[in-house]
Amino acid sequence: MEVLLKISNVSGGYYKEDIIKGISLDINHGDFMGIIGPNGSGKTTLLRLITRALHIKGGEIFFKGENIFQMDLKEFCQRIAFVSQDISTDFSFTVNEIVLMGRIPHLKRLQFETKKDMEIALEALSLTDALSFRDKRIDELSAGERQRVTIARALAQEPVLLFLDEPTSHLDIGHQIQILDLLKRLNRKSNLTIVMILHDLNLASAYCNRIALLDKGAIYKQGRPEEVLTYRNIEVVYKTIVLVNNNPVTLRPNIVLVPGEK
Numbered sequence: 001m002e003v004l005l006k007i008s009n010v011s012g013g014y015y016k017e018d019i020i021k022g023i024s025l026d027i028n029h030g031d032f033m034g035i036i037g038p039n040g041s042g043k044t045t046l047l048r049l050i051t052r053a054l055h056i057k058g059g060e061i062f063f064k065g066e067n068i069f070q071m072d073l074k075e076f077c078q079r080i081a082f083v084s085q086d087i088s089t090d091f092s093f094t095v096n097e098i099v100l101m102g103r104i105p106h107l108k109r110l111q112f113e114t115k116k117d118m119e120i121a122l123e124a125l126s127l128t129d130a131l132s133f134r135d136k137r138i139d140e141l142s143a144g145e146r147q148r149v150t151i152a153r154a155l156a157q158e159p160v161l162l163f164l165d166e167p168t169s170h171l172d173i174g175h176q177i178q179i180l181d182l183l184k185r186l187n188r189k190s191n192l193t194i195v196m197i198l199h200d201l202n203l204a205s206a207y208c209n210r211i212a213l214l215d216k217g218a219i220y221k222q223g224r225p226e227e228v229l230t231y232r233n234i235e236v237v238y239k240t241i242v243l244v245n246n247n248p249v250t251l252r253p254n255i256v257l258v259p260g261e262k
Contacts, residue, residue: 102156
């Protein structure tokens with residue numbers, strides 16, 4: 001498989017503290033990768049380093065063989081998109097206006113959106129099933145609808161690699177499945193490479209073809225769901241007792257929590 005993003009011995013974090021400590025990870029073209037780990041394990045920090053929101057203190061990151069910190073920022077944003085956990089906005093923009101913001105990396109300075117940009121935004125809205133409320137204000141939408149809009153904005157960038165930080169946070173189980181089904185569809189039909197942070201291990205197991213389990217700023221285990229989501233790995237990293245069996249539908253690992261108090 002073609003390596004799309006190569007993370008080589010990367011360290012970094014905030015101020016003088018290194019949260020990420022020597023991580024190496026290959027993201028292949030067409031991957032649907034899950035990043036999992038307990039709170040404080042460095043998941044969000046890793047994504048911030050990869051997306052240039054933070055500067056690395058050691059190691060290198062290559063996108064298609066090119067060092068990402070040597071890439072023109074505009075070119076970088078044309079190829080790689082990021083959907084953060086925070087889906088709030090301080091301004092009451094319409095859905096259409098927000099999705100069109102995804103076209104900014106493709107526009108020249110002070111250039112207005114063209115007919116092509118409008119068409120790409122409409123296609124992104126259609127793909128995310130958000131076309132019906134394109135004229136609504138963002139603060140009029142439910143959490144699930146707002147999440148679809150932020151994904152549509154990212155798709156309007158026309159990226160080849162999409163990062164998401166907890167895309168199902170604050171959503172009920174129905175909306176969680178809708179969002180992950182949408183992402184899986186984009187991964188399969190549009191060949192979009194996706195990397196996302198998830199807290200729910202069963203969702204990561206059901207949707208991801210590869211998983212990286214982080215612990216204390218390092219990768220404890222990476223590989224296919226059945227290689228990573230074993231009861232031993234989970235108990236060591238999460239410090240909790242679980243049972244692991246096979247989901248009868250997906251045939252992937254299914255994690256059952258064992259209560260400490262009965």
